[in-house]
Amino acid sequence: MAEINLKITTDIIVRFISDSIRKNGFTNGIIGVSGGIDSAIVLDLTVKALGKDNTFALLMPYRTSSPESLSDGKTICDKLGVNYEIIDITPSIDPYFEKYPTDNKTLIGNKCARERMSVLYDFSERKKALVVGTSNKTEILIGYSTLFGDSAAAFLPIGDLYKTEVIELAKYLGIPDPIISKKPSADLWMDQTDEGEIGFKYEILDKILYDMVDLRLTEKEMIGSGFKKEDLQKIQKMITGTQFKRTMPPITKIHNRTVGLDFRYPRDWNK
Amino acid sequence: MKARIIQFSPALGNIEANFEYHKLKIIDAVKDGIDLIIFPELSLSGYQLKDIIYDISRERIDKVLVGLMELSKNIDIVAGLPYEESPGMIYNSVIYFSEGEIIHNHKKVQLPNFGIFEEEMIFKAGENFKTFRIGNLNAGILICREILFPINAYLYFLQNTDIIIAVSNSPHRGMGEDGFSSHKLWERLGEVYSINFHQNFIFCNRTGFEDGIGFGGGSFYAAPGKGIVKMGKYYEEQVIDMVINKDDIRRSKISSNYLRDEKPDIILKELNRIIHG
Numbered sequence: 001m002a003e004i005n006l007k008i009t010t011d012i013i014v015r016f017i018s019d020s021i022r023k024n025g026f027t028n029g030i031i032g033v034s035g036g037i038d039s040a041i042v043l044d045l046t047v048k049a050l051g052k053d054n055t056f057a058l059l060m061p062y063r064t065s066s067p068e069s070l071s072d073g074k075t076i077c078d079k080l081g082v083n084y085e086i087i088d089i090t091p092s093i094d095p096y097f098e099k100y101p102t103d104n105k106t107l108i109g110n111k112c113a114r115e116r117m118s119v120l121y122d123f124s125e126r127k128k129a130l131v132v133g134t135s136n137k138t139e140i141l142i143g144y145s146t147l148f149g150d151s152a153a154a155f156l157p158i159g160d161l162y163k164t165e166v167i168e169l170a171k172y173l174g175i176p177d178p179i180i181s182k183k184p185s186a187d188l189w190m191d192q193t194d195e196g197e198i199g200f201k202y203e204i205l206d207k208i209l210y211d212m213v214d215l216r217l218t219e220k221e222m223i224g225s226g227f228k229k230e231d232l233q234k235i236q237k238m239i240t241g242t243q244f245k246r247t248m249p250p251i252t253k254i255h256n257r258t259v260g261l262d263f264r265y266p267r268d269w270n271k
Numbered sequence: 272m273k274a275r276i277i278q279f280s281p282a283l284g285n286i287e288a289n290f291e292y293h294k295l296k297i298i299d300a301v302k303d304g305i306d307l308i309i310f311p312e313l314s315l316s317g318y319q320l321k322d323i324i325y326d327i328s329r330e331r332i333d334k335v336l337v338g339l340m341e342l343s344k345n346i347d348i349v350a351g352l353p354y355e356e357s358p359g360m361i362y363n364s365v366i367y368f369s370e371g372e373i374i375h376n377h378k379k380v381q382l383p384n385f386g387i388f389e390e391e392m393i394f395k396a397g398e399n400f401k402t403f404r405i406g407n408l409n410a411g412i413l414i415c416r417e418i419l420f421p422i423n424a425y426l427y428f429l430q431n432t433d434i435i436i437a438v439s440n441s442p443h444r445g446m447g448e449d450g451f452s453s454h455k456l457w458e459r460l461g462e463v464y465s466i467n468f469h470q471n472f473i474f475c476n477r478t479g480f481e482d483g484i485g486f487g488g489g490s491f492y493a494a495p496g497k498g499i500v501k502m503g504k505y506y507e508e509q510v511i512d513m514v515i516n517k518d519d520i521r522r523s524k525i526s527s528n529y530l531r532d533e534k535p536d537i538i539l540k541e542l543n544r545i546i547h548g
Contacts, residue, residue, distance in 0.1 A: 003448040012443070012485055015506060019480045155483070264321040266482045270284045 006172040017049035023271040028129035035069035057084035109188030113149030130154040138163040143242020162206040276511040280479020283317035311477040315352040343368035375403035377412035408433040415439040428468040439476040443487035465493030496523025
């Protein structure tokens with residue numbers, strides 16, 4: 001993978017955050033801080049763009065969340081001087097599963113992700129702050145997110161950075177080491193790790209995604225440079241199978257002009 | 272001649288707000304004794320117009336054109352806008368205003384239509400690279416992707432231009448260790464055209480974001496025989512002033528006269544052979 005210029009990348013993202021907030025008529029941004037590296041750097045970059053007084057953080061643990069996640073979340077907020085609120089989502093989650101019990105961890109994880117989204121958007125209105133998303137390019141491409149959950153945001157400042165680039169950027173920004181060095185985890189259940197769940201180390205996954213997507217290398221070329229055919233096919237399947245998470249739901253065409261098809265306006269319309 | 276580049280971020284689709292911004296900058300430039308003020312490609316409309324283009328009526332455009340003609344009584348103006356020549360026939364135009372009139376309207380010939388670009392969806396392509404006069408200077412206009420085809424600048428070169436005004440809406444892309452590779456596209460050709468084609472080459476690019484796409488700025492002035500002599504900042508709104516000196520062209524040609532040594536008749540013969548066999 002090509003190295004990226006971290007100084008310029010930081011500069012562009014900070015400008016993008018500032019521009020996105022301003023052109024939508026806001027001055028504040030709100031971020032769900034998990035204690036992980038993605039939300040830590042988005043918080044840092046948002047503070048750089050808007051100032052600490054215009055940046056709010058929400059820490060939203062569930063009863064099974066690791067205590068370390070909460071303390072790391074507090075650490076980054078304190079380091080950046082950002083006001084935060086801790087909202088335990090357990091009372092919103094557990095009554096539902098008491099009525100509709102399940103052992104399926106994905107169901108519980110998705111429910112938690114959507115509850116966090118719901119709280120974030122509630123606070124977005126309360127604080128008059130736009131929700132700044134924390135999805136990175138790796139998870140967007142393989143669809144490693146909960147639809148209408150953690151992927152929901154007004155804009156995505158690090159959405160074109162692979163996870164390994166996020167880690168490099170975190171070091172450059174001086175994010176505290178425990179946040180950088182711990183194993184990335186969605187923390188949707190105990191001992192969950194991203195790499196365990198996805199089935200690939202980020203280092204390999206990002207190299208494959210970069211070659212496939214950014215360099216448009218063919219499968220033959222990639223096998224020639226040492227990647228395994230079955231890995232490439234697995235990853236291609238992840239990308240293809242999760243395209244629905246990256247697009248608006250299709251509308252069947254009836255009239256002359258249909259939203260999303262030939263009613264074509266930019267999001268920044270008149271801004 | 273004193274020229275000024277306005278590197279800025281237009282509001283997408285809001286031509287009235289953009290006109291007001293142009294007006295403020297034009298009034299400032301007149302106060303500062305500037306002869307020519309240059310705004311980027313589609314400076315009055317923004318870039319990713321999609322269906323907005325059909326909502327910008329000819330009446331709205333006409334009002335802006337009249338406003339700029341009026342302002343051009345005191346200063347020459349280069350501005351970009353979607354120009355609807357006849358109903359539904361819309362060009363990506365860059366217009367030169369001077370002494371209360373439209374002196375030249377260059378309609379973009381090469382419309383990019385790949386990746387993030389979809390200009391052929393909304394614009395009709397222009398068909399020529401004609402020159403016009405700015406006082407004692409012979410001038411030509413290039414718009415964004417046109418700059419990247421050296422044959423276009425060559426056509427102006429053969430028409431003995433002294434100045435090429437090149438305006439752009441170039442999105443930055445291709446991040447690497449040294450930053451975005453897209454900046455180099457323009458700077459490389461600015462060096463070539465100013466040195467090998469003896470041109471005063473003015474590159475005016477916009478800044479800001481539209482739907483996540485960032486525009487890189489990095490406007491510059493390259494002097495005949497010298498290459499880039501004045502470089503603007505990347506990403507930031509900026510005003511960049513320069514002085515165009517016609518004598519630089521003569522000096523550049525004396526030093527190594529590429530125009531005199533050109534063989535356009537041979538080029539034409541070869542083109543005929545290549546195209547028609």
